[in-house]
C-alpha cells in the first residue's frame with residue numbers, strides 16, 4: 001500500500017491578470033489555484049483506491065484530468081483550508097464530474113464527505129447552496145478555536161494515514177458571512193501523517209500567526225511541535241517582501257515571513273505555494289518572476305542564511321511519496 005500527494009495547482013487567487021504584461025501573466029501554460037490531492041494505491045502501478053482533494057479552486061478539475069488516469073477517477077473526501085473563491089470556485093464542476101465518474105465506474109453516486117471549519121461551512125452553504133445540499137456530505141465539527149489550536153482529526157477511517165487540521169489566522173477569510181465584519185475563524189492548515197512521512201499544508205495564512213515563532217500557551221506549543229520536522233512543508237509565499245499594499249494587509253505572508261516560519265518549524269523540504277509577486281509593484285523584486293526565478297532567489301537566501309532543509313517551488317502535476 002502506498003500513499004502519495006500530487007500538486008494540482010500552486011497559483012494565487014487570480015492566476016493570470018488580463019492586461020498584465022508580466023512574465024507570469026503572459027505564460028500560456030495550464031495554471032490552477034493552490035490545491036493538492038492525497039491518494040492511496042493498493043501497490044505500485046495499481047489503480048488509486050482512495051483519493052482526497054484539498055481545495056477546489058479554478059483549474060483543479062483540468063489538473064485531475066491531466067495528472068491522473070481515467071481509471072483513477074474517484075473522490076472519497078473533499079477538504080477545504082477555507083472558503084475563499086480561489087479555493088472553492090470549481091466546486092460545481094467538481095461535483096458534477098464526480099457524479100459522472102461514479103457512473104463510468106458503474107458505482108452509485110454518493111455525496112462527497114466534506115470537511116471544513118465551521119466558519120467556512122457557513123460561507124459555502126450560503127455561496128454554493130445547491131452543491132452543499134445536493135452533492136456534499138458535510139462532516140463539520142462546530143468549533144471556533146483560535147489560531148494555534150490542533151483540531152480533531154478528519155474522520156477518514158483509514159488504517160495508516162491521518163489528516164489533522166490546525167487552526168491558522170487568515171484574517172481576510174476569518175469573517176462572519178452575516179455581519180461581514182465580526183471575526184469567525186474559518187481557516188485551517190493540515191498535517192498529513194503516514195507511518196513514513198509527514199506533510200504540512202500551510203497556505204493562505206497571514207502574518208498574524210506569530211504563535212508559530214513564539215508560542216505562548218500550552219496549546220500553541222503543542223501546535224508548533226505538531227507542525228515541526230515535516231518531510232514536506234507546503235507554505236504560502238504570496239510575495240517576496242511586501243505584506244501590506246496601500247496600508248492594507250494582503251492577508252498572506254511574504255518570503256521574509258516564510259523564512260522565519262521555516263526556521264521555527266525545521267522541515268526537510270520547504271515548498272513555496274500560492275505565489276503572486278504582483279503586490280510587490282512593477283520593477284520590484286518578485287514582480288513578474290517565473291517559478292524558476294522564485295526558486296533560484298529563494299535557494300540563494302536559504303543557502304546564505306543556512307535555513308533548515310531545502311527550498312523549492314514544486315511543479316504542477318508533481319507527485320511525492322507519503
Ligand SMILES: [Zn+2]
Nearest residue numbers: 013084086204
Ligand atoms: Zn488563496
Ligand SMILES: [Zn+2]
Nearest residue numbers: 020022024025
Ligand atoms: Zn502579471
Ligand SMILES: [Zn+2]
Nearest residue numbers: 084170173204
Ligand atoms: Zn484565502
